Amino acid sequence: xxxxxxxxxxxxxxxxxxxxxxxxxxxxxxxxxxxxxxGRQRIVRSMFFLxxxxxxxFVASVLHLGSPLRAFxxxxxVGESGLSNEIAAGSLFFAVxxxxxxxxxxxxxxxALGKIWLVMSMVLGVVFVWAMTRVYQIDTVPTWHNGYTTxxxxxxxxxxxxxxxxxxxxxxxxxxxxxxxxxVSVVALVAxxxxxxxxxxxxxxxxxxxxQANTLVPEYxxxxxxxxxxxxxxxxxxxxxLMRRKVPTLQGLALGTxxxxxxxxxxxxxxxxxxxxxxxxxxx
Numbered sequence: 430x431x432x433x434x435x436x437x438x439x440x441x442x443x444x445x446x447x448x449x450x451x452x453x454x455x456x457x458x459x460x461x462x463x464x465x466x467x468g469r470q471r472i473v474r475s476m477f478f479l480x481x482x483x484x485x486x487f488v489a490s491v492l493h494l495g496s497p498l499r500a501f502x503x504x505x506x507v508g509e510s511g512l513s514n515e516i517a518a519g520s521l522f523f524a525v526x527x528x529x530x531x532x533x534x535x536x537x538x539x540x541a542l543g544k545i546w547l548v549m550s551m552v553l554g555v556v557f558v559w560a561m562t563r564v565y566q567i568d569t570v571p572t573w574h575n576g577y578t579t580x581x582x583x584x585x586x587x588x589x590x591x592x593x594x595x596x597x598x599x600x601x602x603x604x605x606x607x608x609x610x611x612x613v614s615v616v617a618l619v620a621x622x623x624x625x626x627x628x629x630x631x632x633x634x635x636x637x638x639x640x641q642a643n644t645l646v647p648e649y650x651x652x653x654x655x656x657x658x659x660x661x662x663x664x665x666x667x668x669x670x671l672m673r674r675k676v677p678t679l680q681g682l683a684l685g686t687x688x689x690x691x692x693x694x695x696x697x698x699x700x701x702x703x704x705x706x707x708x709x710x711x712x713x
Contacts, residue, residue, distance in 0.1 A: 436701040438489040443561055444589070444693045445486035446519060447582055449479050450554030451590015453526060455610050456597050457551045461544060463603065471601040473534045478597060480527050487523065490516075511564040518553070518560035526550035558586055571635050572642050572703040577628045581700065584624070585693045587617035588660060592667055592689055596682040611668055618660050621696075625653050635705070646702040656695040663688030 434440065456476060463469045507513045529546040532538040538546065562579040591610035598605035629649070635642035643649065666685030670677040677685075 434698050434701075436698075438492045440694055440697045440701060442486045442490040443582065444585055444690065444697050445482050445489075446561065447558050447585040448589035448593050448690060448693075449483045449486070450522070450558050451586035451588075452479055452593035452597065453554050453590075454551045455591045455594035455607070457547050459594070459598055459603065459605055460547065468601075468603050470534075470536075472598065472603055473530060475597040475601040476530055477534075478600075479593075480523070480530060482593075483523055483527075487519070490519075511560070511566070515557075515560045515564050518557045522550065522553040522557040525553055558582055569707045570705060571707060572632065572645070572705045573700075575631070577624055577631070578700070580620070580624055581696065584617045584621050585697075588614055588621070588664075589686070589689050589693055592663065592682065592686050595667055595677065596679075596686050599677065599679045599682050606671070607667075608671055611664070611671055614664050615668065618657075618664060621660065622657060625657070629653075632703070640705070642703065642705055645705060646699055649699060649702075652695055652699050656692045656699075659688045659692030659695070663690075663692065 453476075456472065456479070460469055460472045463472060507517045525546070529538065529543065529550050533543055562582045565573040565578050568574050591607065591614045594610065595605060595607045598607070629643070632643040632649075633641070646652065663685040666681045666688070667677050670681060
């Protein structure tokens with residue numbers, strides 16, 4: 430029992446990967462809509478941080494596996510194993526998106542092909558997040574085998590991704606209102622709160638002959654409260670500036686991104702802390 434931080438490599442990998450996938454979609458749309466060639470180049474250069482964060486996530490995942498060789502061996506069951514599919518989808522997303530970025534930042538990517546390649550990378554990001562969710566749909570782990578797992582993973586993408594993208598646009602000094610993206614994140618926050626309330630009730634119905642699911646993480650309530658506070662504060666750093674019709678500052682967006690990521694790291698730690706091998710487990 431605990432907060433789930435014993436699985437910190439997976440906590441980092443999943444949260445970072447989902448935030449990068451979401452950020453690439455928002456930043457990608459901004460790049461596609463940018464008509465000025467210099468503006469596009471500034472956006473692409475700022476996207477370096479996407480692949481830096483994604484690289485950190487993959488390093489963390491390798492630490493969980495123990496060695497890079499195990500990561501390669503896990504690809505032997507692509508199509509049969511959720512873990513293999515996740516690694517394959519993540520590697521493909523990283524490779525395709527990273528290649529697009531490298532060739533584009535060097536100015537070697539033809540305009541028409543670059544748009545197609547970018548859209549393909551954005552789609553692969555969604556596929557990557559979906560593949561992550563499938564890893565944890567294990568029928569012998571009733572605390573994970575439900576819609577809350579899938580919902581939480583995609584909500585992380587919608588909470589952290591747009592704010593991370595807004596930060597990149599500010600780094601690139603590119604006009605980016607991002608009102609739609611900001612409100613998407615606010616809706617995702619409301620959905621996260623609702624999911625916590627509903628899942629709290631659901632955990633009370635899952636038990637084994639010796640253990641109740643809602644006792645797996647003793648500080649479940651307080652951790653979720655802190656998570657929501659951090660998420661709200663992080664999005665507030667962005668949303669408040671937009672509501673006052675002001676351009677969000679670089680410092681504000683950076684702080685907001687850190688707060689949201691910190692909140693989601695707490696939430697993901699709780700998720701791993703809820704691991705419950707069944708045996709005699711019963712979902713009531």
